Amino acid sequence: MRPLADDDPPRIGPYKITALLGSGGMGRVYLGLDRDDQPAAVKVVRAEYAYDPDFRERFAHELSLAQRVHGQGVPRVYAADTSGERPWLATAYVKGPSLQHLVERTGPLPEPSAVLLARAIAQALAGVHAQGLAHRDLKPANVMVAAEGPQVIDFGIARAAEDERQPGGATTAGTPGYMAPEASRGEQAGPPADVFALGGVLVWALTGVGPFGDGHPSSVLYRSETLDPELDRVPPPLRPLLAACLDKDPARRPTAAQVLQTLGGPTAPASDAGQWLPPQAAAAVNEVAAEYDRVRSVSGNGSKARGLLVAGAAAMALCLVGGFGFWAVDDPFAPSEEAGAAAGDEGEEEDPARERCDPTQHLAEEFTGAASEEPTVPTGSKRILSNFSHDGSVLAVAGGNGVALWDWEAQNELAFVPASRPDESESAPYFSPNDCLIGWASPDGARVYSLETGELTVYAEGRELRDIAFSPDSDTITVADRGFDAEGGTYDIDLETGDTVLVHDGLGSHTALSHSPEGDRLAGVDINDQLNVWDAGTGEIVFDAEQVVVGVGSPTHLLGDSSGFFSTPEGVSLYDYALDRADGWTFNPPSDADHEGELREFAYNEHENRLYTTFSEEPEGDTVPYYLYIWEFHHTWDPDEEGVEEIEAASEDLALGLSVHPEGEVVAGLLPDSAEIVLMSPDALAEIARFS
Numbered sequence: 001m002r003p004l005a006d007d008d009p010p011r012i013g014p015y016k017i018t019a020l021l022g023s024g025g026m027g028r029v030y031l032g033l034d035r036d037d038q039p040a041a042v043k044v045v046r047a048e049y050a051y052d053p054d055f056r057e058r059f060a061h062e063l064s065l066a067q068r069v070h071g072q073g074v075p076r077v078y079a080a081d082t083s084g085e086r087p088w089l090a091t092a093y094v095k096g097p098s099l100q101h102l103v104e105r106t107g108p109l110p111e112p113s114a115v116l117l118a119r120a121i122a123q124a125l126a127g128v129h130a131q132g133l134a135h136r137d138l139k140p141a142n143v144m145v146a147a148e149g150p151q152v153i154d155f156g157i158a159r160a161a162e163d164e165r166q167p168g169g170a171t172t173a174g175t176p177g178y179m180a181p182e183a184s185r186g187e188q189a190g191p192p193a194d195v196f197a198l199g200g201v202l203v204w205a206l207t208g209v210g211p212f213g214d215g216h217p218s219s220v221l222y223r224s225e226t227l228d229p230e231l232d233r234v235p236p237p238l239r240p241l242l243a244a245c246l247d248k249d250p251a252r253r254p255t256a257a258q259v260l261q262t263l264g265g266p267t268a269p270a271s272d273a274g275q276w277l278p279p280q281a282a283a284a285v286n287e288v289a290a291e292y293d294r295v296r297s298v299s300g301n302g303s304k305a306r307g308l309l310v311a312g313a314a315a316m317a318l319c320l321v322g323g324f325g326f327w328a329v330d331d332p333f334a335p336s337e338e339a340g341a342a343a344g345d346e347g348e349e350e351d352p353a354r355e356r357c358d359p360t361q362h363l364a365e366e367f368t369g370a371a372s373e374e375p376t377v378p379t380g381s382k383r384i385l386s387n388f389s390h391d392g393s394v395l396a397v398a399g400g401n402g403v404a405l406w407d408w409e410a411q412n413e414l415a416f417v418p419a420s421r422p423d424e425s426e427s428a429p430y431f432s433p434n435d436c437l438i439g440w441a442s443p444d445g446a447r448v449y450s451l452e453t454g455e456l457t458v459y460a461e462g463r464e465l466r467d468i469a470f471s472p473d474s475d476t477i478t479v480a481d482r483g484f485d486a487e488g489g490t491y492d493i494d495l496e497t498g499d500t501v502l503v504h505d506g507l508g509s510h511t512a513l514s515h516s517p518e519g520d521r522l523a524g525v526d527i528n529d530q531l532n533v534w535d536a537g538t539g540e541i542v543f544d545a546e547q548v549v550v551g552v553g554s555p556t557h558l559l560g561d562s563s564g565f566f567s568t569p570e571g572v573s574l575y576d577y578a579l580d581r582a583d584g585w586t587f588n589p590p591s592d593a594d595h596e597g598e599l600r601e602f603a604y605n606e607h608e609n610r611l612y613t614t615f616s617e618e619p620e621g622d623t624v625p626y627y628l629y630i631w632e633f634h635h636t637w638d639p640d641e642e643g644v645e646e647i648e649a650a651s652e653d654l655a656l657g658l659s660v661h662p663e664g665e666v667v668a669g670l671l672p673d674s675a676e677i678v679l680m681s682p683d684a685l686a687e688i689a690r691f692s
Helices: 053-066 099-106 111-130 159-165 191-207 217-226 236-245 256-263 279-299 337-343
Strands: 015-023 027-033 039-045 077-081 088-092 143-146 149-152 385-388 394-399 402-407 412-418 437-442 445-450 456-459 465-470 476-481 489-494 500-503 510-515 521-526 531-535 541-545 556-558 563-568 571-576 598-605 610-616 626-633 644-647 656-660 667-671 676-680 687-691
Touching: 015 039, 053 077, 099 143, 099 191, 099 279, 111 143, 111 149, 111 191, 111 236, 111 256, 143 279, 191 236, 191 256, 236 256, 385 656, 385 667, 402 437, 437 476, 445 465, 445 476, 465 510, 476 510, 489 510, 510 556, 521 556, 556 598, 563 598, 571 598, 571 610, 598 656, 610 656
Parallel strands: none
Antiparallel strands: 015 027, 027 039, 039 088, 077 088, 143 149, 385 394, 394 402, 402 412, 437 445, 437 465, 445 456, 465 476, 476 489, 489 500, 510 521, 521 531, 531 541, 556 563, 563 571, 598 610, 610 626, 626 644, 656 667, 667 676, 676 687
C-alpha cells in the first residue's frame, strides 16, 4: 500500500479510500472501506478510457460477465459504476500476496502445498466453466494466496482495455508462457485455454520457472507453440497430468473438473496458512494479513486516516492491463517506514542508499585483472561516453569493447568490464547511487553488473532499450524501451526481483532519463522530441514540452525546486515546470557572436555555477564546426537581474559528451578529432589531462 496523494480521491461511490494498492495501464487500484468498514479493492479507470464510449460499452459488457462469476476461490464483485465520470469496479479484497510474489520471495512450494493450491484453482475454474465463462488470463500474478487458500482474480475485466489494442479488433488474451497456442494464434480460446494456463501455474508453483522458460515474450510464445514443456524439475507423479494440461491440442486436454478429480477432489478452506503452506510461506502470508489489520486499525474514521497510512503495508497484486503484461504493486513483504525508523538511531530516518560501496576498492577480480596498465579509452566504437561515480572517485568510460574504470585523480585504470559483443551499449555507463552497480542500456536489455562480485543481471531481457536510470534509493531501475507498440515505453523494474513495478504514462521510446535530486520527478525525451516530466511515484506526466533538442549530451537537467534546464531550438531554457513557465534565462550565443548554429548539448555544474553549451554550424566538407560557450549562472527568475555572465573558454580543443564531477571538481569530455578523453577545470574548461 501507499499513502494517498493530494490528487487521489477521498471517496469512490460508497467506499472511503484509504490507500493506493497499485497502478497500471488501465487505471489505479485503491483500498476502500464501505459503510460497515469492510474492505474492497476499488479499480478506477484511467481518464483516456473514461472518455471513450466504445470502451465504456465493452467495460459494461465485461462487468456483466464478471458479476456472474461466483463461488469458492473467486473474489466477489461488490459494486461498480460504468456510466459515471470515471468508471470503477469494487471487488473483495484478498489479504495475501500473489503466487508470483510468494514464490519469488520464499521459493517454490513443496508438492503437497502445490497440489492443494492446484486443487483450489481447478475447483474455482470448474465452477466458472460450468457457468459458461472462462478466465482467459490465468497466471501466477492472478492467483492471490490467502490463509484460507488461493483466490483467482481478474476474470476478464482487463479485456475491455486490451481488446481495443488488438489489430482489427481481435481478442487475443493471455500472458506468454501461460497462453494456450490457440489463444496466441488469435483463435477462440475458452475453458481448455484456462486448463493450459493452470498447468503452467502449477509448474511455476513447483519450480519457480514457467513451463516454457523465461526471456523475450515472442521467444516464450514460440516455445509454447512449438516445443514440449520443461517438466524435468516437476515431481514425477505430476508429470503426466501436467503434460496433458499443456498439450498443444485443446481437444486432448482434460477439463478443469477432471484435473480436480485427478488431484484429489474439492478442498475446503483452510483454518490458517500453516495448515497447507510451508513455514516460511505461511509466515509471509500471515505478515501481509497482520499488516493490513494494523493499517486498518490506525485508519479510524475521518480524514486523519489519510495521513496515518504507511508505505510497505500489505499489498494485493491486482493486475492491470499494460501492453507488455505489466502490473504494478508495492512490495508486500517490505518493512514499514515505522519499522525502519525504529531500527535506526533514535528514530532517525535511515539513508535510503545505506549500502554504499567504494568503487575504487569493491571490484571483482575478473574486472581488475582485465585492466590496462594505464588509462586506455575502450576501442571498437565511434560512441565513447563517460560518467562519474556518485562519490566522484571513478570515471567510467564506455567504448565498443567494454567499460574502463579510472581513478581519474591518480590517473590509474582500476578495472575493465568487457562487453559481451562489440558496440552493445546504447547509452552511457551509469553507476547506481550507492556505487555498488554499473549498468547501461543495450539492444538486448539493461545490463547491470555488481562491481564487487562481477555478477551480471539483465533486466527487460530481449527488449531493445535506449536508456536506463537508477532510482535514488538504488532499489529500482527505469528503462526506456525502444518498442513503438504497446510493448514499448518507460517502466521501473525492481532490481532484486526483476518485477516491473511501475509503468510511466506515454508510449514510445524515450531517452535522456534523469531524476530530480529528491527523486520525486523523472525526466525523459520521446522519439518526437517531446519532453516528459513524470511523478516518479505514480508514473503520471506532470509536465511536457515540445521541440526539445536531443544532441550529443543530455537535453535535460532537473533541479531541486520544480525547475530544470531543457534544450530548445533557441538554446538552453530554464523552466519552472510546476508553474509551466520558461520566462527565465535562455542561454544562447550573444547577438554579436561570430558564430551561430544549433544547440548540440549542455552540461550544468551546480557547484561552480557554470553552464556549458555547445553549438554546431553547417558542415564544412567532412567537418562539423562546434563552438563552446560557458556561462556563470545565479538562479533567478528575474531577467532584469544580473544572473548570467559569459565566460571565455580556455580549452583549445573542443570536447563533447561532457560529464560533470558530482562535486563539480572536474569536467570530462571526448575530443572528437582524436577520440581521446580529456579532463578539464570546472571554471574555464582548461585542460588538466588527456587519455588515449
